[in-house]
Amino acid sequence: MKQAIPNRIHIIGSVGSGKTTLAKTLSKRYNIPYYELDNVVWERHKSGDIRRSEEDRDTYLKQIVETESWIIEGAHNHEWVRPSFERADLIIFLDTPNAVRIGRIIKRYIRQVLRVEEANYTPTFKIFLNMFKWNKTFEKESKPKILEMVQKEKMKTMIIKDNKNINYYFE
Template sequence: MGSERKIHIVGSVGSGKTTLAKKLSSELNIPYYEIDNIIFERQPSGDCRRSDEEIVKRIEEISKTETWILEGTSTKEWVINSFKNADSIIFLDTPYFIRVKRILFRYVKQVLKVEKANYKPTFSMLINMFKWNHKFNKVNKTEFYKLTQEYKNKVRIYPSKLNKGERN
């Protein structure tokens, strides 16, 4: 990672994207951005989705800067600029059931206010996360490979390391 100053991290919900982005940001002194926070304007009354034009503009602004870490699951066409400008594209290919476990534990910690959430941790959000996790293996993974075909020399695939105490 030494010379890589523009990093895009991709993976499903619960794969470890945000954890890795925060760690690399701290170690390399590079700002990190969550795609969810680019897509949604966080407001006390609830999230408001930005227009595709606003999302594209913000991702373009970030991807043109000297250093950045961008993390998110999105396989929309508007992430192409970040793939094109990235030095490295990290794909966290964490096993499905580990992601399920992480999603559940995250939800419990957020409901108990032990962990901060960018969104309101409702039961319907938990159900959506399980749905997104399931969809990732069936749809998003394939879409990711299609979108990064031109940049496959930059793609690094990692099965996410297990946290202490985690088992397959």
């Protein structure tokens, strides 16, 4: 069923689920700014990334969620991200199949190493291997917690297993 696009959207899912692609697509289509939670945690510099202090990270996230419209995407479901869940008009949980995510992780790494695709980080083999670990941890630990939170707190949530069909959901 199609619905009007909300002003504040939180997209969550594992590594390779399609969060960034969906956020960029919705941002461009509906002229809503999008933010990657990784960039809330890290200050990006040409000389290397610097982790923000918890206070700076929380202040930055608060500034974002207090604006009228935004799309926030990330795999983070920690307590510090809670304000974006609470302020979201819609939470999109990308629950793509594990095999699809694994394929995307491999494809992304190859494209980044070949410099066909940009990355906010240096695509090292260590990070590549970590993505599989993060994917597994998300599936076993984060996913059940997210589902419990959105159900328990009755947050408006859309669970999408195939984000290729996202146009079906929005006008």
